[in-house]
Amino acid sequence: MREKKVLVTRKIPEEGINRLKEHFNVEVNELDRAYTYEELKEKVKGKDGVLCLLSDKIDGEIMDVEDRVKIFANYAVGYDNMDVEAAKARNIYLSNTPGVLTDATADIAWALLFATARRVVEGDKYIREGKFLGWYPTLLLGRDISGKTIGIIGAGRIGRAVALRAMAFNMKILYYNRSRKEKFEKEIGAEYVTLEELLGRSDYVTIHTPLTKETIHMISHKEFEMMKDTAILINTSRGPVVDEKALVMALKKKKIWGAGLDVYENEPKVEEELMDLQNVVLCPHLGSATDETRIKMSIMAADNIIAALNGEVPPNCISL
Ligand code: GLV
Ligand code: GLV
Numbered sequence: 001m002r003e004k005k006v007l008v009t010r011k012i013p014e015e016g017i018n019r020l021k022e023h024f025n026v027e028v029n030e031l032d033r034a035y036t037y038e039e040l041k042e043k044v045k046g047k048d049g050v051l052c053l054l055s056d057k058i059d060g061e062i063m064d065v066e067d068r069v070k071i072f073a074n075y076a077v078g079y080d081n082m083d084v085e086a087a088k089a090r091n092i093y094l095s096n097t098p099g100v101l102t103d104a105t106a107d108i109a110w111a112l113l114f115a116t117a118r119r120v121v122e123g124d125k126y127i128r129e130g131k132f133l134g135w136y137p138t139l140l141l142g143r144d145i146s147g148k149t150i151g152i153i154g155a156g157r158i159g160r161a162v163a164l165r166a167m168a169f170n171m172k173i174l175y176y177n178r179s180r181k182e183k184f185e186k187e188i189g190a191e192y193v194t195l196e197e198l199l200g201r202s203d204y205v206t207i208h209t210p211l212t213k214e215t216i217h218m219i220s221h222k223e224f225e226m227m228k229d230t231a232i233l234i235n236t237s238r239g240p241v242v243d244e245k246a247l248v249m250a251l252k253k254k255k256i257w258g259a260g261l262d263v264y265e266n267e268p269k270v271e272e273e274l275m276d277l278q279n280v281v282l283c284p285h286l287g288s289a290t291d292e293t294r295i296k297m298s299i300m301a302a303d304n305i306i307a308a309l310n311g312e313v314p315p316n317c318i319s320l
Contacts, residue, residue, distance in 0.1 A: 004048040004309050009035055009056050012075060013291075016051070016298025023306055024048070041065050049305040054078060055267070058094070060086035071308035073301045076288070077101055077158075078238055079318055080211040087319040094319040095304035099157065100296035101288035106161035108287050109206050109236045112260025115281045116232050117204075118142040122278060143203070143230060143257060146170055151202030153195070153218070154209030154237065155181050162206055163188045174198045178214075199226040204234065211238035219243065224250035232258045236287050239264040248273045251280055262287050 006020050008028040020026045027043070029035060034055055035043060044050060044065045052058055054076035063069065063086055071093040074082060079096045087094045115121055119140045126132060126140065146169045152159045155177040163184070166173050173190040175181075176198045184190060195218075199205060205227065209215045219233070220243035227233070233256060235242050244265040250256050251274075258279040264270050267285060274280055288297060304314035313320065 005046055006049045006051065006305055006309075007043050007047045008051045009040065009043070010053055012051070012301075013295045013298040015295045016300075016302040019299060019302040020051070020305060024309065037062075044069060049073065049309050051075060051301050051305060052081075054081050056081060058082040058087075060090070063087060063090050063092055071095065071305055071314060073304040073308075073314070075297055075301050077105075078210055080238060082318075084319050092319065093304075093308045093314050093317050095301070095308075095314040095316040096318050097297040097300045098316060100300055101293050102157045102161050104290050104293040105158050105236055105287040106165060108262055108283065108289075109158075109162050109208070109234050109260075110165055112234050112236065112262060112281055112283060113204055113206065113232065114145065116234070116258045116260040116279075117145050121281050143232065145204075148172070148203040149174060149201055150204040150206065151176070151193075151198035152190070153177075153198065153205065153207045155184050155190075156208060156210075158236075159206075159208035160184060160188070162208060163190060171204075174202060195223070196226055199223055199231075200228070202231060203228065204232050206234040207237045207241055209237055209241060211240055215241050217241070217243045217246075220246045221249070224255045227256050229254060229256065231256045232260065234260045236262040239267055244271045244274070247271075248277070251277050 004024045006024045006026050010029050037057060040056060041062060047066060048068050049071045050069060051073045058072045058081060060083055073095045077096050077098050082094050084094060119142045123140055149172040150166045152163055152175040155175045163173050173188055174193050175190045176193060176195045180192050185192060218241050224246060248271055251259060260281045262283040263285055304316050307314045
């Protein structure tokens with residue numbers, strides 16, 4: 001029998017690769033960059049399964065390159081890079097990596113929240129530039145966190161993990177979600193509100209919704225108008241959920257106090273003007289970027305491929 005072939009579109013932890021190698025002939029992208037769309041199309045030829053990244057566009061055209069391919073396993077929980085309907089129409093499995101990166105992503109939302117509210121990055125820069133000449137009462141004043149109101153947009157796994165952390169800071173927790181989640185309300189003591197109310201009442205607004213047709217530019221000019229001028233926006237979900245140009249304007253005009261971002265509308269491009277603003281902290285999409293989490297993701301993605309190529313439904317299938 002022909003040995004099955006798997007493509008891994010970028011180096012991932014060896015735990016996942018080794019697992020795949022126990023079963024298949026594995027080709028890993030050894031370049032120091034992602035494949036272009038055209039390169040990916042070439043590489044998919046002759047493969048049975050593909051382990052891909054959130055930056056790889058997996059559309060019908062890629063799916064039609066090779067009919068042997070049974071699965072595209074995303075190395076991410078978000079899968080807005082994949083065309084689910086196209087996969088369904090072709091009986092191809094798509095999978096993601098839910099759960100294993102929930103805590104790491106919630107942690108980075110908090111890292112950005114703290115860094116923005118307490119001006120950690122500005123402070124670091126200030127010292128390195130030799131400007132620290134002594135304590136004084138108005139040096140780099142930030143915003144309180146404990147006891148404030150946090151508004152969570154999207155009460156899925158990550159939104160919940162962010163809320164659990166907010167409880168430890170004695171915060172008032174508001175949430176907005178497509179559907180009401182009574183279990184979450186009971187567990188967290190969170191209040192279900194409209195998006196408008198959440199924006200108007202929150203000191204911190206944090207986004208944990210997937211990118212869909214409904215959530216694209218969910219936060220734009222009108223929404224920034226509704227926010228407190230002392231509010232801080234945190235986005236660790238997907239860049240296009242926030243209208244980045246509107247965000248720049250809101251920050252410049254001090255319609256909001258600050259923002260902490262892990263994701264961008266046109267990644268890896270970042271709106272030029274954001275770079276010049278002091279009241280924003282920028283991270284290069286590090287939500288799941290810890291040793292432990294990336295290992296778990298590699299194993300999970302590998303297991304999805306192994307299942308699919310053994311004729312089973314992958315455990316984290318998103319295309320049924
Ligand atoms: C990261 O952004 C992910 O979706 O896993
Ligand atoms: C993703 O893991 C989510 O449901 O928040």
